[in-house]
Amino acid sequence: MTENGSRDKNSLVLALDQGTTSSRAILFNRLGDIISVAQKEFRQYYPQPGWVEHDPEEIWETQYAMAREAIQQAGITADRIAAIGITNQRETTVVWDRKTGAPICNAIVWQDRRTAARCAELRKKGLSAQIRRKTGLVTDPYFSATKLEWILKHVPGAQRAAQSGRLAFGTIDSWLAWKLSEHTLHVTDASNASRTMLLNLKTGQWDPSLLELFRIPETTLPEVLPSSHRYGDTRLFGSAIPLAGIAGDQQAALFGQACTRPGMVKNTYGTGCFLLMNTGSKPVASKNQLLTTIAWRLGDRIEYALEGSVFIAGALVQWLRDSLGLIRQASEIEDLARQVEYSDGLSLVPAFAGLGAPHWDPDARGLLIGITGGTRPAHIARAALESIAQQVCDVVEAMEKDSGLRIRELRADGGASRNSLLLELQSGLMGAPVIRPKIFETTALGAAYLAGLAVGYWKDTREIATLWQKAASYRPGLKPAQRLQMRREWARALQRSKAWARH
Secondary structure, X not given: OOHHHOOOOOOEEEEEEEOOOEEEEEEEOOOOOEEEEEEEEOOOEOOOOXXXXXXXXXXXXXXXXXXXXXXXXXXXOHHHEEEEEEEEOOOOEEEEEOOOOOEOOOEEOOOOOOOHHHHHHHHHOOOHHHHHHHHOOOOOOOOHHHHHHHHHHHOOOHHHHHHOOOEEEEOHHHHHHHHHOOOOXXXXXXXXXXXXXXXXXXXXXXOHHHHHXXXXXXXXXXXXXXXXXXEEEEOOOOOOEEEEEEEEHHHHHHHHOOOOOOOOEEEEEOOOEEEEEEEEOXXXXXXXXXXXXXXXXEOOEEEEEEEEEEOOOHHHHHHHHHOOOOOOOHHHHHHHHOOOOOOOOOEEEOOEOEEOOOOOEOOOOOEEEOOOOOOOHHHHHHHHHHHHXXXXXXXXXXXXXXXXXOOOOEEEEOHHHHOHHHHHHHHHHHOOOEEEEOOOOHHHHHHHHHHHHHOOOOOOHXXXXXXXXXXXXXXXXXXXXXXXXXXHHHHHHHHHHOOXXXX
């Protein structure tokens, strides 16, 4: 038996799932079943309009407490845990002092827009093409580079301290690894590193010219390692446990959905939607406004993905509930929408804050068009679900064009994927099956799989693929002519919503 019982049938793997609003810890067994879950929300800070911050110490304290609670719930001791995997909100930026171990300011969250002017300046200088060619990303405040640049420029003494090697930068995975290892590990994995706008996709290493552009000393950055790797041990839970897996949340969900072959796609239906397509061992440069990103690195092999994000999905259902009062609970939307067979020519474009992939129009605004005297709440509810599925179809079609691969099925997870009508509509509009897995916690499961692989708990990705189980499958129910008509109506409505706020 290997250390920590990786071959012991009674051992478990602990996943730390550090999200944007809460910290969770989940224990999984060898079959991928959940043994215990603990979750706690933490505070969001909004110091100025468009600014979003977190307290890194509170993130650590809640994550550590939830890990201990999950272990306690399971009634086990630390020597029963074969490995720990981390998955995290991506792009959120933390800078801390290596000597004191303390953050020099609050973390700047991925949603934060304070560096929008800097990104506009970079685009105006014609640097966005170079950045995209090297990193696969659009020049946007979403990513870590301009956040880190901002901290070094605006926190007194930070640039000087960084030049002297005193400061450490990390996304949340790096911060948790640093804390778990009691200030000995400064590491990240390839998937998180690829979201910083500082990593060269082809080399898998930090890009010197980008570091120079953003005035970031390389000594500030973590070591980039595989996503499944024994980084070191933590002794904070009573005995040594290998820290052995790290991946950004969406890449972890792709792995948790066992999308390990090129052409496989998952979509997480949450507040928004995140679609990732595995494109294999070569990065695919998008010509259709998608992001090229690292899916994971196993050993020396890097696998890539195309990614598209839809800004408004589950948030649209919340709007119908909280702002329009059409429903009392989000779960009621399915029954309301099923009261009518069609949306009756009604189209809803939920561009509340612009449009995401593949349109990238920040000036688009929401639109409800096709209203008649016969329009009822049920029609609006159905149009809302259709709009979520339509936005996903836009990304799917862009993925197929970029990759040259036909998407044979979509694996769905996230809270909104519990809505069967939504998945029926999705399958019909895509013309391909949509499958909901047995285990919804695919993000945490992906982190557990990566950690377990590194210590021999699971043998390989083929074994992991055999563990994936479907809970429900939805097949296309629309006739081709009906599907085409709905896609055309959506395109017309979408066009009218674009550039609405542009002056």
